[in-house]
Amino acid sequence: MELKPGMSALVTGGASGIGKALCIAFAQKGLFVTVVDFSEQNGREVTSLVQKENRKFHGDLGVPSAIFVKCDVSIEGDLAAAFAKHVDTYGGLDICINCAGIANxxxxxxxxxxxxxxxxxxxxxxxxxxxxGTRIASQIMRSRKKPGVIINIGSAAGLYPMFADPIYTGTKGGVVMFTRSLAPLKRHGVRVNVLCPEFVQTNMAEQINQKIVHATGGFLKMEEVVNGAFELIKDESKAGACLWITKRRGMEYWPSAEEQRKYLLNYTKSKRTVTKNVFPSIQTPEFYEKIVVHTLSHNFRNATRLDRVRLRLPIEPQSALVKIIYAGVNASDVNFSSGRYFSGSAKETAARLPFDAGFEVIHSITCL
Structure with missing residues (x-):
């Protein structure tokens, strides 16, 4: 997802630490932000900072470029009201950051x-x-029929035990596995990923034994955490991904390919070895991408772009749903995108825009 001015984000735990840093980083891209936190004073201060950054992108909007909602995220009604306030103000939701967290x-x-x-x-x-928060955000994104990204802030403590706080490490481990299990939501236009930084210099981390922090290489820079979140937002291939950030090795995705092979099931059929996920989830996608002609031109790349659209359901009887992995472009496709195959004047042809690109199918290899 490309971050553009006018998009909107909701951040829980946005009044301090990682949440605050992400609120300001979004504002520096021109995004409208809802700061959700229990601390009213800190939350309003962050909201003012976001509004200040947003003035570089927006003039008089009629609505504030950032709002603060006081909320105890552990109270279901409070959290639902915060999301409702955001949608009522900005008309939708592009990004949700679930960042609120406490130590025990x-x-x-x-x-x-x-x-x-x-x-x-x-x-x-x-x-x-x-x-x-993930449940509410994903329902909003799907109901608006627009792609969305949810980032759940986990912790390196969710990947290995932290003996000083078993409850914290247990909850973060839950966040990691919960998020990884939501990869199938990508078929419905919603990508959910989890960010697991090691020690970051926040109020919570400063309470930790500093010997442990130094043993792991010291505190991460907040900029590194923000960059990790932006990578998960921008990379369209990431869904159910867990990005681990450490001072020692930088960014790496967990589990590794080698670790993943340990929970994949291998079986032999017809003298072939087939690798399957133990828990396959085959669902009809809610959205798909297609090549659409938006400008009449012999330059096929300039004439077209990928549009994300909702799949028309149900699939007609006696029909098959085929995903095209690769399509070549030949002279006929170029003539089609330039409008040569349409009768009528140039003005009449231009009035047809936008229209689907037409591909000549020479061979089609389909796997059922």
Whole structure:
């Protein structure tokens, strides 16, 4: 997804740390931002910073370029109201960042309370709210029939155990596996990815034993985390992806290809080895991309562009849905895109725009 002025993003935990950095980074691209946080003072300060950055892109809009919504993300009604306020203000939702998170300061095996103010609350903020935010955001994006991206902020502590806070590391591990399991949403125009940075210099990280931080190479720069989030947003191939960022190795996707092979099932059929995912999910896509002629020109590349459109369902009886992986362009296709195959005047031909590019099918190899 290319970030453009006028798009909109909602960021939970946007008043500080990674959430704040992403709010400002979005504003520097001209995006409208809803800052969602429990801290009203910090949230309004970030909102003012976002509005200041946005003045470089927008004049008098009639609506603020950024709004603040005070919200306890662990309360379902509060979170739903925050999303509703965003959609009511900006008409849709392009990007959602689920960033709100807290530590659990009391080790769970020493905690004699019912957990309402400690471990249970941490689970509700760090994991349940991420599920709820993802659920609400994906439903908004699908209902608007526009592609969207959701980034869930995990942690390196979700990839390996952090003995000082089992609840935190457990919730972040849940965020990682939850997000990776949402890869099939890409078929419906929504990509959900998870960002797992190691130690970043935030108020929460400063409470950690500094010997542990130094042992891992020190704090990451906030810029590195923002760049990681932008990579997950911009790279259309990433869905259900987990980006791990460390001071020692930089950015890397987890699990590696070698690790993935460990949970793929191999079986032999007709003397061939076939690799399948243990949990295949074959669904009819909700959207697809097609080549559309927008300008009459002999230059096929300049005449056309890829448009994302909704698939017309149901598929007609006795028909097959075929995904075209590669299509060559020949002279007939160029003549078609330049309008030579249409009768009538040049003005009448131009009035047909836009129209689907026409490809001559010489051979088609289809796998069922």
């Amino acid at each position: 300061k009391t080790l769970v095996y020493y905690d004699t309370s019912d957990g309402t103010r400690t471990w249970r609350h941490a689970i509700n903020v760090n994991f349940v709210a991420v599920i709820d």
